[in-house]
Amino acid sequence: MVDVPPDGSRYAGFEATGEIRRSDFGLDFGAGLLGDVVKIQLDMQFIEPQGQGG
Numbered sequence: 001m002v003d004v005p006p007d008g009s010r011y012a013g014f015e016a017t018g019e020i021r022r023s024d025f026g027l028d029f030g031a032g033l034l035g036d037v038v039k040i041q042l043d044m045q046f047i048e049p050q051g052q053g054g
Contacts, residue, residue, distance in 0.1 A: 010048040017041050 019039045022028070 007050055009050060011046060013043075013045045015043050 017040065019037050021036050022034070022038060023036050
């Protein structure tokens with residue numbers, strides 16, 4: 001389902017997921033307390049502002 005702003009504004013939405021390993025960047029502190037893999041999840045929505053002149 002896609003929600004459309006009631007005022008008819010343009011909008012865009014994006015999702016992204018990924019993971020990085022702390023060890024790839026030399027971050028080895030906290031071994032045993034912190035995992036090596038860091039998961040990243042982004043869910044972004046952008047709506048065009050209204051009444052900005054121009």
